[in-house]
Amino acid sequence: MAKVITKYVCQSCGYHSPRWVGKCPNCNEWNTFVEEAPSPLKVSKKPAGAASRVDPVPIEELEHEDVLRWQTGIVEFDRVLGGGIVPGSLVLLGGDPGIGKSTLLMQMAIHLKDSVILYVTGEESARQIKLRADRLQATSVKNILLLAETNLDLIIDIIERGLPDVIIVDSIQTMYRPGLESAPGSVSQVRESTALLLRLAKIRGSAVFVVGHVTKEGVIAGPRVIEHMVDCVLQFEGEAHYSYRILRALKNRYGSTNEIGIFEMHETGLREVPNPSEVFLSERHYGTSGSTVVASMEGTRPILVEVQALVTPTSYGVPQRNTTGVDYRRLSLLLAVLEKRMGMRLGSFDVFVNVAGGVRIDEPAIDLGIAVSIASSLRDVPVDSSSVAIGEIGLGGEIRTIGHIEKRIQEAAKLGFRRVIVPEGNIKGIKPNGDIEVIGVDRVSRAIEELLQ
Ligand code: TYD
Ligand code: MG
Numbered sequence: 001m002a003k004v005i006t007k008y009v010c011q012s013c014g015y016h017s018p019r020w021v022g023k024c025p026n027c028n029e030w031n032t033f034v035e036e037a038p039s040p041l042k043v044s045k046k047p048a049g050a051a052s053r054v055d056p057v058p059i060e061e062l063e064h065e066d067v068l069r070w071q072t073g074i075v076e077f078d079r080v081l082g083g084g085i086v087p088g089s090l091v092l093l094g095g096d097p098g099i100g101k102s103t104l105l106m107q108m109a110i111h112l113k114d115s116v117i118l119y120v121t122g123e124e125s126a127r128q129i130k131l132r133a134d135r136l137q138a139t140s141v142k143n144i145l146l147l148a149e150t151n152l153d154l155i156i157d158i159i160e161r162g163l164p165d166v167i168i169v170d171s172i173q174t175m176y177r178p179g180l181e182s183a184p185g186s187v188s189q190v191r192e193s194t195a196l197l198l199r200l201a202k203i204r205g206s207a208v209f210v211v212g213h214v215t216k217e218g219v220i221a222g223p224r225v226i227e228h229m230v231d232c233v234l235q236f237e238g239e240a241h242y243s244y245r246i247l248r249a250l251k252n253r254y255g256s257t258n259e260i261g262i263f264e265m266h267e268t269g270l271r272e273v274p275n276p277s278e279v280f281l282s283e284r285h286y287g288t289s290g291s292t293v294v295a296s297m298e299g300t301r302p303i304l305v306e307v308q309a310l311v312t313p314t315s316y317g318v319p320q321r322n323t324t325g326v327d328y329r330r331l332s333l334l335l336a337v338l339e340k341r342m343g344m345r346l347g348s349f350d351v352f353v354n355v356a357g358g359v360r361i362d363e364p365a366i367d368l369g370i371a372v373s374i375a376s377s378l379r380d381v382p383v384d385s386s387s388v389a390i391g392e393i394g395l396g397g398e399i400r401t402i403g404h405i406e407k408r409i410q411e412a413a414k415l416g417f418r419r420v421i422v423p424e425g426n427i428k429g430i431k432p433n434g435d436i437e438v439i440g441v442d443r444v445s446r447a448i449e450e451l452l453q
Pocket of ligand 1: 132
Protein backbone atom coordinates (compact mmCIF):
# COMPACT_ATOMS: atom_id res chain seq x y z
CA MET A 1 0.00 0.00 0.00
CA ALA A 2 1.36 3.39 -0.87
CA LYS A 3 2.43 5.36 2.15
CA VAL A 4 0.31 8.46 2.69
CA ILE A 5 2.62 11.35 3.31
CA THR A 6 0.98 14.27 4.98
CA LYS A 7 2.68 17.58 5.21
CA TYR A 8 2.29 20.68 7.27
CA VAL A 9 1.69 23.93 5.45
CA CYS A 10 2.03 27.44 6.85
CA GLN A 11 -1.35 29.11 6.30
CA SER A 12 0.29 32.47 6.07
CA CYS A 13 3.00 31.96 3.46
CA GLY A 14 2.56 28.43 2.12
CA TYR A 15 5.87 27.08 3.50
CA HIS A 16 5.94 23.26 3.68
CA SER A 17 7.35 21.23 6.51
CA PRO A 18 7.34 17.47 7.06
CA ARG A 19 6.50 17.97 10.75
CA TRP A 20 4.48 20.46 12.74
CA VAL A 21 6.40 23.49 13.92
CA GLY A 22 5.23 26.31 16.13
CA LYS A 23 6.94 29.13 14.30
CA CYS A 24 7.23 29.31 10.55
CA PRO A 25 10.91 29.48 9.59
CA ASN A 26 9.96 31.37 6.45
CA CYS A 27 7.59 34.13 7.56
CA ASN A 28 8.12 33.90 11.33
CA GLU A 29 4.42 33.68 12.08
CA TRP A 30 3.37 31.57 15.05
CA ASN A 31 0.86 28.74 15.05
CA THR A 32 0.19 28.83 11.36
CA PHE A 33 0.98 25.20 10.47
CA VAL A 34 -1.92 22.99 9.50
CA GLU A 35 -1.74 19.41 8.39
CA GLU A 36 -2.74 19.03 4.77
CA ALA A 37 -2.86 16.00 2.55
CA PRO A 38 -0.60 16.46 -0.46
CA SER A 39 -2.28 17.70 -3.62
CA PRO A 40 -2.91 14.81 -5.94
CA LEU A 41 -0.80 15.08 -9.02
CA LYS A 42 -3.92 14.92 -11.09
CA VAL A 43 -6.99 16.54 -9.63
CA SER A 44 -9.94 14.41 -10.61
CA LYS A 45 -11.52 17.05 -12.74
CA LYS A 46 -10.13 17.94 -16.12
CA PRO A 47 -9.01 21.57 -16.03
CA ALA A 48 -11.28 23.81 -18.00
CA GLY A 49 -10.40 23.80 -21.63
CA ALA A 50 -6.92 22.42 -21.11
CA ALA A 51 -7.06 20.47 -24.32
CA SER A 52 -7.33 23.53 -26.49
CA ARG A 53 -4.33 25.13 -28.15
CA VAL A 54 -1.03 23.83 -26.93
CA ASP A 55 1.23 24.78 -29.82
CA PRO A 56 3.64 27.67 -29.41
CA VAL A 57 2.70 30.72 -31.44
CA PRO A 58 5.16 33.14 -33.10
CA ILE A 59 4.99 36.35 -31.11
CA GLU A 60 4.54 38.57 -34.16
CA GLU A 61 1.40 36.72 -35.11
CA LEU A 62 -0.24 37.68 -31.87
CA GLU A 63 -2.61 40.57 -32.03
CA HIS A 64 -1.96 43.68 -30.08
CA GLU A 65 -4.70 43.59 -27.56
CA ASP A 66 -3.90 46.17 -24.98
CA VAL A 67 -6.59 48.57 -26.12
CA LEU A 68 -9.42 46.29 -25.17
CA ARG A 69 -10.80 47.16 -21.78
CA TRP A 70 -14.29 47.26 -20.38
CA GLN A 71 -14.98 50.48 -18.60
CA THR A 72 -17.11 50.06 -15.52
CA GLY A 73 -18.10 53.71 -15.48
CA ILE A 74 -16.93 53.97 -11.88
CA VAL A 75 -14.06 56.32 -12.60
CA GLU A 76 -12.17 55.67 -9.37
CA PHE A 77 -12.38 51.93 -9.92
CA ASP A 78 -11.36 52.04 -13.58
CA ARG A 79 -8.35 54.15 -12.76
CA VAL A 80 -7.08 51.69 -10.16
CA LEU A 81 -7.51 48.87 -12.66
CA GLY A 82 -5.36 50.81 -15.10
CA GLY A 83 -8.21 52.05 -17.31
CA GLY A 84 -10.88 49.38 -17.01
CA ILE A 85 -11.35 45.65 -16.78
CA VAL A 86 -9.05 43.59 -18.97
CA PRO A 87 -10.83 40.53 -20.40
CA GLY A 88 -9.06 37.36 -19.40
CA SER A 89 -7.58 38.85 -16.25
CA LEU A 90 -7.83 37.63 -12.68
CA VAL A 91 -8.15 40.30 -10.03
CA LEU A 92 -7.83 39.62 -6.32
CA LEU A 93 -9.71 42.08 -4.10
CA GLY A 94 -8.59 41.98 -0.49
CA GLY A 95 -9.76 43.85 2.57
CA ASP A 96 -11.04 43.59 6.13
CA PRO A 97 -14.43 42.00 6.66
CA GLY A 98 -17.19 44.59 6.37
CA ILE A 99 -15.08 47.13 4.51
CA GLY A 100 -17.30 46.95 1.40
CA LYS A 101 -15.72 44.44 -0.98
CA SER A 102 -19.00 42.75 -1.88
CA THR A 103 -20.65 46.14 -2.22
CA LEU A 104 -17.95 47.42 -4.57
CA LEU A 105 -18.15 44.36 -6.81
CA MET A 106 -21.94 44.43 -6.84
CA GLN A 107 -21.83 48.10 -7.87
CA MET A 108 -19.38 47.22 -10.59
CA ALA A 109 -21.74 44.47 -11.79
CA ILE A 110 -24.67 46.90 -11.80
CA HIS A 111 -22.66 49.37 -13.86
CA LEU A 112 -21.63 46.78 -16.45
CA LYS A 113 -25.06 46.71 -18.01
CA ASP A 114 -23.96 45.28 -21.34
CA SER A 115 -22.03 42.35 -19.93
CA VAL A 116 -23.25 39.12 -18.40
CA ILE A 117 -22.03 38.85 -14.83
CA LEU A 118 -21.99 35.71 -12.74
CA TYR A 119 -21.86 36.46 -9.03
CA VAL A 120 -20.79 33.34 -7.14
CA THR A 121 -21.34 33.67 -3.43
CA GLY A 122 -20.03 31.31 -0.82
CA GLU A 123 -20.62 33.59 2.14
CA GLU A 124 -24.09 34.98 1.75
CA SER A 125 -27.26 33.51 0.38
CA ALA A 126 -28.51 34.56 -3.04
CA ARG A 127 -31.30 36.41 -1.22
CA GLN A 128 -28.86 38.46 0.80
CA ILE A 129 -27.07 39.44 -2.38
CA LYS A 130 -30.37 40.45 -3.92
CA LEU A 131 -31.16 42.58 -0.88
CA ARG A 132 -27.82 44.32 -1.30
CA ALA A 133 -28.53 44.98 -4.96
CA ASP A 134 -31.90 46.49 -3.93
CA ARG A 135 -30.18 48.65 -1.37
CA LEU A 136 -27.84 49.90 -4.06
CA GLN A 137 -30.93 51.03 -5.96
CA ALA A 138 -30.04 49.14 -9.09
CA THR A 139 -32.54 50.01 -11.77
CA SER A 140 -31.81 46.95 -13.86
CA VAL A 141 -30.03 43.82 -12.75
CA LYS A 142 -31.04 41.65 -15.68
CA ASN A 143 -27.43 41.06 -16.58
CA ILE A 144 -26.47 39.63 -13.18
CA LEU A 145 -26.79 35.94 -12.43
CA LEU A 146 -26.44 34.72 -8.87
CA LEU A 147 -25.04 31.40 -7.81
CA ALA A 148 -24.78 30.34 -4.17
CA GLU A 149 -22.29 27.49 -4.37
CA THR A 150 -18.86 26.65 -3.03
CA ASN A 151 -17.91 23.56 -5.01
CA LEU A 152 -15.64 25.05 -7.62
CA ASP A 153 -15.83 22.11 -9.98
CA LEU A 154 -19.60 22.53 -10.17
CA ILE A 155 -19.20 26.26 -10.60
CA ILE A 156 -16.79 25.76 -13.48
CA ASP A 157 -19.29 23.46 -15.19
CA ILE A 158 -21.96 26.11 -14.91
CA ILE A 159 -19.60 28.79 -16.18
CA GLU A 160 -18.61 26.66 -19.16
CA ARG A 161 -22.26 26.32 -20.10
CA GLY A 162 -23.08 30.01 -20.10
CA LEU A 163 -19.69 31.69 -20.32
CA PRO A 164 -20.31 35.00 -18.58
CA ASP A 165 -18.13 38.02 -19.39
CA VAL A 166 -17.31 38.71 -15.77
CA ILE A 167 -17.21 36.24 -12.90
CA ILE A 168 -17.17 37.39 -9.29
CA VAL A 169 -16.11 34.83 -6.69
CA ASP A 170 -16.98 35.98 -3.16
CA SER A 171 -14.84 34.73 -1.45
CA ILE A 172 -11.93 32.51 -2.50
CA GLN A 173 -11.63 31.19 1.05
CA THR A 174 -15.07 29.62 0.89
CA MET A 175 -14.44 27.77 -2.38
CA TYR A 176 -13.19 24.20 -2.52
CA ARG A 177 -12.22 21.57 -5.01
CA PRO A 178 -13.64 18.18 -4.09
CA GLY A 179 -10.51 16.38 -5.30
CA LEU A 180 -8.46 17.88 -2.51
CA GLU A 181 -8.72 16.68 1.04
CA SER A 182 -7.91 19.86 2.89
CA ALA A 183 -10.60 22.19 4.15
CA PRO A 184 -11.86 25.26 2.26
CA GLY A 185 -9.71 28.24 3.12
CA SER A 186 -6.52 26.20 3.52
CA VAL A 187 -3.53 27.14 1.46
CA SER A 188 -3.86 24.17 -0.90
CA GLN A 189 -7.54 24.82 -1.54
CA VAL A 190 -7.03 28.54 -2.08
CA ARG A 191 -4.11 27.90 -4.40
CA GLU A 192 -5.80 25.18 -6.44
CA SER A 193 -9.03 27.14 -6.73
CA THR A 194 -7.17 30.23 -7.87
CA ALA A 195 -5.17 28.23 -10.39
CA LEU A 196 -8.37 26.84 -11.85
CA LEU A 197 -10.00 30.25 -12.09
CA LEU A 198 -6.84 31.63 -13.64
CA ARG A 199 -6.89 28.98 -16.36
CA LEU A 200 -10.53 29.70 -16.96
CA ALA A 201 -9.85 33.42 -17.31
CA LYS A 202 -6.92 32.95 -19.67
CA ILE A 203 -8.53 30.36 -21.89
CA ARG A 204 -12.10 31.62 -21.99
CA GLY A 205 -11.35 35.32 -21.84
CA SER A 206 -13.71 36.11 -18.96
CA ALA A 207 -12.56 38.61 -16.37
CA VAL A 208 -12.54 37.04 -12.91
CA PHE A 209 -12.74 38.97 -9.65
CA VAL A 210 -11.89 37.05 -6.54
CA VAL A 211 -12.56 38.36 -3.04
CA GLY A 212 -9.95 37.48 -0.40
CA HIS A 213 -10.06 38.05 3.33
CA VAL A 214 -7.44 39.83 5.26
CA THR A 215 -6.08 38.34 8.45
CA LYS A 216 -5.69 40.59 11.45
CA GLU A 217 -2.04 41.18 10.56
CA GLY A 218 -3.20 42.84 7.39
CA VAL A 219 -2.32 40.19 4.84
CA ILE A 220 -4.90 38.48 2.69
CA ALA A 221 -5.20 35.00 4.22
CA GLY A 222 -3.20 32.53 2.23
CA PRO A 223 -2.60 35.26 -0.27
CA ARG A 224 1.12 35.28 -0.50
CA VAL A 225 0.68 32.01 -2.30
CA ILE A 226 -1.74 33.46 -4.82
CA GLU A 227 -0.52 37.04 -5.15
CA HIS A 228 2.07 35.99 -7.70
CA MET A 229 -0.50 34.05 -9.73
CA VAL A 230 -3.11 36.75 -10.19
CA ASP A 231 -2.87 39.71 -12.56
CA CYS A 232 -3.95 42.39 -10.11
CA VAL A 233 -4.07 42.61 -6.36
CA LEU A 234 -6.41 45.31 -5.13
CA GLN A 235 -6.70 46.23 -1.50
CA PHE A 236 -9.82 47.91 -0.14
CA GLU A 237 -9.07 49.72 3.08
CA GLY A 238 -10.41 52.29 5.48
CA GLU A 239 -10.55 53.13 9.16
CA ALA A 240 -13.45 51.57 11.02
CA HIS A 241 -14.80 54.91 12.24
CA TYR A 242 -14.69 56.75 8.95
CA SER A 243 -16.84 56.28 5.93
CA TYR A 244 -13.96 56.82 3.49
CA ARG A 245 -12.67 53.79 1.67
CA ILE A 246 -9.52 53.61 -0.38
CA LEU A 247 -8.95 51.17 -3.17
CA ARG A 248 -5.28 50.55 -3.88
CA ALA A 249 -3.56 48.49 -6.53
CA LEU A 250 -0.75 46.54 -4.87
CA LYS A 251 0.07 44.72 -8.07
CA ASN A 252 -1.17 45.35 -11.58
CA ARG A 253 0.04 43.65 -14.70
CA TYR A 254 -2.01 46.05 -16.80
CA GLY A 255 -1.41 49.38 -15.15
CA SER A 256 0.36 51.43 -12.56
CA THR A 257 0.43 50.15 -9.01
CA ASN A 258 0.33 53.40 -7.17
CA GLU A 259 -3.10 54.56 -8.25
CA ILE A 260 -5.78 54.84 -5.63
CA GLY A 261 -9.53 55.26 -5.82
CA ILE A 262 -11.38 57.03 -3.04
CA PHE A 263 -14.95 56.21 -2.09
CA GLU A 264 -17.33 57.08 0.67
CA MET A 265 -19.74 54.49 2.06
CA HIS A 266 -23.31 55.79 2.14
CA GLU A 267 -26.65 54.25 2.97
CA THR A 268 -27.10 53.43 -0.70
CA GLY A 269 -23.66 52.15 -1.48
CA LEU A 270 -20.22 53.50 -2.28
CA ARG A 271 -19.97 56.94 -3.78
CA GLU A 272 -16.89 58.18 -5.59
CA VAL A 273 -14.90 61.04 -4.11
CA PRO A 274 -13.57 62.95 -7.12
CA ASN A 275 -12.09 65.83 -5.08
CA PRO A 276 -10.39 64.16 -2.13
CA SER A 277 -8.34 67.17 -1.04
CA GLU A 278 -11.45 69.27 -0.44
CA VAL A 279 -13.09 66.47 1.49
CA PHE A 280 -10.08 65.70 3.65
CA LEU A 281 -9.52 69.33 4.51
CA SER A 282 -13.15 70.17 5.12
CA GLU A 283 -13.03 69.54 8.86
CA ARG A 284 -9.85 71.41 9.52
CA HIS A 285 -9.70 73.48 12.67
CA TYR A 286 -7.97 76.77 12.27
CA GLY A 287 -5.81 78.23 14.98
CA THR A 288 -5.05 74.98 16.83
CA SER A 289 -1.45 73.92 17.21
CA GLY A 290 -0.14 70.66 15.77
CA SER A 291 -1.87 70.69 12.40
CA THR A 292 -0.08 70.98 9.05
CA VAL A 293 -1.40 70.50 5.52
CA VAL A 294 0.76 68.25 3.36
CA ALA A 295 0.55 67.32 -0.32
CA SER A 296 0.97 63.64 -0.98
CA MET A 297 1.00 61.95 -4.37
CA GLU A 298 -1.34 59.03 -4.56
CA GLY A 299 -0.61 57.53 -7.93
CA THR A 300 -0.82 60.30 -10.46
CA ARG A 301 -2.97 62.48 -8.23
CA PRO A 302 -1.85 64.94 -5.60
CA ILE A 303 -3.95 64.86 -2.45
CA LEU A 304 -3.86 67.44 0.29
CA VAL A 305 -4.41 66.12 3.78
CA GLU A 306 -3.99 67.40 7.27
CA VAL A 307 -1.32 65.81 9.46
CA GLN A 308 -1.98 66.30 13.15
CA ALA A 309 0.38 65.85 16.07
CA LEU A 310 -0.26 65.99 19.77
CA VAL A 311 2.72 66.28 22.08
CA THR A 312 1.94 66.06 25.79
CA PRO A 313 4.10 65.46 28.89
CA THR A 314 4.35 61.79 29.78
CA SER A 315 2.50 61.24 33.01
CA TYR A 316 4.23 58.02 33.94
CA GLY A 317 6.69 55.46 32.66
CA VAL A 318 7.90 55.21 29.11
CA PRO A 319 6.73 57.94 26.73
CA GLN A 320 4.13 56.75 24.24
CA ARG A 321 4.44 57.10 20.50
CA ASN A 322 1.34 56.42 18.51
CA THR A 323 0.46 56.82 14.85
CA THR A 324 -2.64 56.52 12.72
CA GLY A 325 -2.19 56.72 8.98
CA VAL A 326 1.61 57.03 8.99
CA ASP A 327 4.33 54.51 9.58
CA TYR A 328 5.31 54.14 13.22
CA ARG A 329 8.99 53.67 12.39
CA ARG A 330 8.96 56.82 10.31
CA LEU A 331 7.73 58.74 13.35
CA SER A 332 10.51 57.28 15.53
CA LEU A 333 13.05 58.36 12.96
CA LEU A 334 11.66 61.87 12.69
CA LEU A 335 11.61 62.22 16.48
CA ALA A 336 15.26 61.17 16.60
CA VAL A 337 16.14 63.77 13.95
CA LEU A 338 14.24 66.50 15.82
CA GLU A 339 16.02 65.61 19.07
CA LYS A 340 19.48 65.39 17.60
CA ARG A 341 19.43 68.15 14.98
CA MET A 342 17.07 70.64 16.55
CA GLY A 343 17.73 69.93 20.19
CA MET A 344 14.03 69.30 20.91
CA ARG A 345 13.69 67.38 24.13
CA LEU A 346 10.93 64.91 23.34
CA GLY A 347 12.07 62.12 25.67
CA SER A 348 9.58 63.08 28.36
CA PHE A 349 6.63 63.66 26.03
CA ASP A 350 4.03 61.37 24.54
CA VAL A 351 3.70 61.93 20.79
CA PHE A 352 0.60 61.06 18.77
CA VAL A 353 0.46 61.56 15.02
CA ASN A 354 -2.66 61.20 12.95
CA VAL A 355 -3.62 61.73 9.33
CA ALA A 356 -7.09 63.26 9.35
CA GLY A 357 -9.86 61.47 7.45
CA GLY A 358 -8.56 57.96 8.06
CA VAL A 359 -6.24 57.86 5.06
CA ARG A 360 -2.90 56.10 5.16
CA ILE A 361 0.13 57.74 3.63
CA ASP A 362 3.43 56.00 3.09
CA GLU A 363 5.14 58.71 1.15
CA PRO A 364 8.23 60.33 2.69
CA ALA A 365 7.19 63.71 1.24
CA ILE A 366 4.96 64.19 4.28
CA ASP A 367 7.96 64.03 6.67
CA LEU A 368 8.19 67.78 6.82
CA GLY A 369 4.51 68.11 7.68
CA ILE A 370 4.85 65.60 10.51
CA ALA A 371 7.93 67.36 11.91
CA VAL A 372 6.32 70.79 11.72
CA SER A 373 3.16 69.50 13.43
CA ILE A 374 5.23 68.01 16.25
CA ALA A 375 7.18 71.24 16.73
CA SER A 376 3.94 73.22 16.63
CA SER A 377 2.27 71.07 19.26
CA LEU A 378 5.35 71.03 21.48
CA ARG A 379 5.55 74.82 21.47
CA ASP A 380 1.78 75.21 21.31
CA VAL A 381 2.07 77.62 18.42
CA PRO A 382 -0.29 77.09 15.44
CA VAL A 383 1.12 76.46 11.98
CA ASP A 384 0.35 79.12 9.35
CA SER A 385 -2.99 77.84 8.02
CA SER A 386 -2.51 79.21 4.51
CA SER A 387 0.63 77.13 3.88
CA VAL A 388 1.34 73.63 2.71
CA ALA A 389 4.57 71.82 3.69
CA ILE A 390 6.21 69.30 1.38
CA GLY A 391 9.57 67.55 1.81
CA GLU A 392 11.37 64.44 2.87
CA ILE A 393 13.64 64.74 5.89
CA GLY A 394 17.09 63.12 5.88
CA LEU A 395 18.89 61.86 8.95
CA GLY A 396 21.00 65.01 9.07
CA GLY A 397 17.89 67.18 9.36
CA GLU A 398 18.22 68.23 5.72
CA ILE A 399 15.20 68.49 3.43
CA ARG A 400 15.53 66.24 0.44
CA THR A 401 14.07 66.80 -2.98
CA ILE A 402 10.90 64.98 -3.97
CA GLY A 403 9.10 64.14 -7.20
CA HIS A 404 5.99 65.63 -8.85
CA ILE A 405 6.53 68.98 -7.20
CA GLU A 406 4.58 70.97 -9.79
CA LYS A 407 1.46 68.86 -9.44
CA ARG A 408 1.53 69.23 -5.68
CA ILE A 409 1.95 72.99 -5.91
CA GLN A 410 -0.88 73.25 -8.44
CA GLU A 411 -3.20 71.33 -6.16
CA ALA A 412 -2.33 73.61 -3.25
CA ALA A 413 -2.94 76.69 -5.41
CA LYS A 414 -6.24 75.24 -6.63
CA LEU A 415 -7.46 74.87 -3.08
CA GLY A 416 -6.61 78.46 -2.24
CA PHE A 417 -3.39 78.06 -0.27
CA ARG A 418 -1.10 81.06 -0.51
CA ARG A 419 2.28 79.57 0.36
CA VAL A 420 3.99 76.27 -0.15
CA ILE A 421 7.20 75.21 1.57
CA VAL A 422 9.25 72.91 -0.66
CA PRO A 423 12.75 71.41 -0.60
CA GLU A 424 15.41 73.91 -1.72
CA GLY A 425 16.65 71.40 -4.29
CA ASN A 426 13.27 71.41 -6.04
CA ILE A 427 13.15 75.17 -6.52
CA LYS A 428 15.15 75.27 -9.77
CA GLY A 429 12.72 73.14 -11.72
CA ILE A 430 9.61 75.07 -10.72
CA LYS A 431 7.90 77.42 -13.14
CA PRO A 432 6.65 80.55 -11.42
CA ASN A 433 3.00 80.37 -10.50
CA GLY A 434 1.36 83.71 -9.78
CA ASP A 435 -1.25 82.25 -7.44
CA ILE A 436 1.02 80.85 -4.81
CA GLU A 437 4.31 81.77 -3.18
CA VAL A 438 6.89 78.98 -3.27
CA ILE A 439 9.56 78.97 -0.56
CA GLY A 440 12.54 76.61 -0.70
CA VAL A 441 14.03 75.34 2.55
CA ASP A 442 17.10 73.19 3.11
CA ARG A 443 16.74 72.35 6.82
CA VAL A 444 13.87 71.39 9.08
CA SER A 445 14.71 74.28 11.36
CA ARG A 446 14.18 76.76 8.47
CA ALA A 447 10.78 75.26 7.65
CA ILE A 448 9.72 75.46 11.28
CA GLU A 449 10.78 79.12 11.42
CA GLU A 450 8.76 79.86 8.29
CA LEU A 451 5.63 78.07 9.41
CA LEU A 452 5.36 78.75 13.13
CA GLN A 453 4.66 82.36 13.81
P1 TYD B 1 -19.84 44.50 2.50
O1 TYD B 1 -19.76 44.86 1.07
O2 TYD B 1 -20.75 43.38 2.88
O3 TYD B 1 -18.38 44.20 3.08
P2 TYD B 1 -17.38 43.00 2.79
O4 TYD B 1 -17.86 42.27 1.60
O5 TYD B 1 -16.04 43.67 2.58
O6 TYD B 1 -17.35 42.16 4.02
O7 TYD B 1 -20.24 45.84 3.25
C1 TYD B 1 -20.50 45.77 4.55
C2 TYD B 1 -20.73 47.08 5.24
O8 TYD B 1 -21.10 48.17 4.42
C3 TYD B 1 -21.84 46.84 6.20
O9 TYD B 1 -21.39 47.22 7.47
C4 TYD B 1 -22.96 47.67 5.73
C5 TYD B 1 -22.30 48.75 4.91
N1 TYD B 1 -23.11 49.21 3.80
C6 TYD B 1 -23.52 50.53 3.78
O10 TYD B 1 -23.23 51.32 4.68
N2 TYD B 1 -24.27 50.97 2.72
C7 TYD B 1 -24.63 50.14 1.69
O11 TYD B 1 -25.29 50.58 0.77
C8 TYD B 1 -24.20 48.78 1.76
C9 TYD B 1 -24.59 47.82 0.67
C10 TYD B 1 -23.45 48.35 2.82
MG1 MG C 1 -18.60 40.31 1.52
